[in-house]
Amino acid sequence: MISVEEAEKIIEQNTPESKHEILPLKEAFGYTTAEDIYSGYDTPNFSQSSMDGYAIRFEDKDVKLKIAGEMQAGSTEQFHLEKGTACRIFTGAPLPTGADTIVMQEKAFIENGYLTVNDNELEKGLHVRNAGSDAKKGSVAISSGSYLSAAAIGYLAGIGRTEVKIFAAPSVSLILTGNELVQPGENLSFGQVYESNSYQLESVLKQCGIKTIESFWVKDDPSEVEKTLNLAIAKTDIVILVGGVSVGDYDFVIDATKKCGVEQKFHKIRQKPGKPFYFGAKAEKLxxxxPGNPSSALTCFYLYIAPLLSKMMKRKAITEKANATSTSSYEKKTGLTHFLKATYDNGKVTPLHAQESYRLQSFAEANCLMVLPENSKGCKKDELVEIILLK
Known part of the structure; x- marks a missing residue:
């Protein structure tokens, strides 16, 4: 049995190199760029108006100007503005050649086809979007390692990109074991429980940015577990087995990993919940x-698998370490690191009721895990403790 810190280090040492993928722009939301993206054009690629109003030469602002034309958004013909004239213009329309300033229509007085400017604060270049003001042709539009938010996707579309190179998401298989499991919605017989792990784990995998998730349910049969594990290793980059990792007569997972050629890196961590956690590798497959208890399974995911996925995909983590003041005392024995379901608010953390590993109700209320180290005997009220925020 190893410590939490040793487990974290071993997983980090066995994390494979990040992979790249080129995706259509509309499918790239939430990923991280794997290269600098250069603008192929000036953006905007022509000087344009940012307001509805009138295009003028700034030097003509103090004289009556004849309205000599009109430019709408989408106009493809150029218009040259002569000295002493103005042009009606709309937001997004190309700026006429010769013009350098836009007068807002609210600041314009029109009479008999002539414009008088009524704006004492008018400045040269006001309300003009100059060509290349957002991005110059050949410049870095978005740097490698940038998160592709909705705004970033829109920006890339605006500079003409149709695809983008990103850090790829690994594919993941979930294998759920247990004869006692029944799908939600079915009738429960004596000794049966509703299967919830696939629901919570698929949800948190999607939160981590995983798009390809294969789920399998296997009865407690050694040959079936082995067969399904071999299939999952062949199909996906990461396999997560749920249940069957303890030492009971019907816990077949560890034997199945050995028969499938998986190299065990560790099995069992000095922590509560989640002590039976297992980690192994076969080539670059992890x-x-x-553990089968839902609270234990989710805790272990947050502690070990979520940070791994974040590292592989160069994404912001869905967890964050911080410190907070405990609102109550909590006692424990030394020997295991405890991760308590808790709520955090304004610098204070409160451990919740029902810390047993099978209970999810308190986890549904929690927004953090409160960490009590292996060698501690707990914490006192108002003591500063480490927490792991769940985003």
Missing amino acids: IFGL
């Missing part, structure tokens, strides 16, 4: 074994 295999994790989570």
Whole structure:
């Protein structure tokens, strides 16, 4: 059995190199760019108006100007503005050659086809978007390692990009074991429980940016577990087995990993919940074994798998370490690191009721895990403790 810190280090040492993928721009939201993206054009690629109003030469602002034409957004013909004239113009329309300033229509007085400027604060170049003001042709529009938000996707579309190179998401298989499991909606017989792990784990995998998730349910049969594990290793980059990692007569997962040629990196961590956690590898494929109790499974995911996925995809983590003041005392024995379901608010953390590993109700209320180190005997009220925020 190893410590939490040793487990974290071993997983980090066995994290494979990040992979790249080129995606259509509309499918790239939420990923991280894997290269600098250069603008192929000036953006905007022509000087344009940012207001509805009138295009003028600034030097003519103090004289009556004849309205000599009109430019609408989408106009493809150029218009030259002569000295002593103005042009009606709309937002997004190309700026006529010769013009350098836009007068807002609210600041314009029109009479008999002539414009008088009524704006004492008018400045040269006001309300003009100059060509290349957003991005110059050949300049870096978005740097490598940037998160592709909705705004970033829109910006890339605006400079003409149709695809983008990103850090790829690994594919993941979930293998759920247990004869006692029944799908939600079905009738429960004596000794059966509703299967919830696939629901919570698929949800948090999607939160981590994973798009390809294969889920398998396997009865407690050694040959079936082995067969399904071999299939999952062949199909996906990461395999997460849920249940069957303890030492009971019907816990077959560890034997199955050995028969499938998986190299065990560790099995069991000095922590609560989640002590039976397993980690192994076969070539560049990673295999994790989570305890079957839902609270334990989710805790282990947040602690070990979520940071791994963040590192592989160069994404912001869905967890964050911080410190907070405990609102109550909590006692424990030394020997195991405890991760308590808790709520955090304004610098204070409160451990919740129902810390047992099978109970999810308190986890549904929690927004953090409160960390009590292996060698501690707990914490006192108002003591500063480490927490892991769940985003």
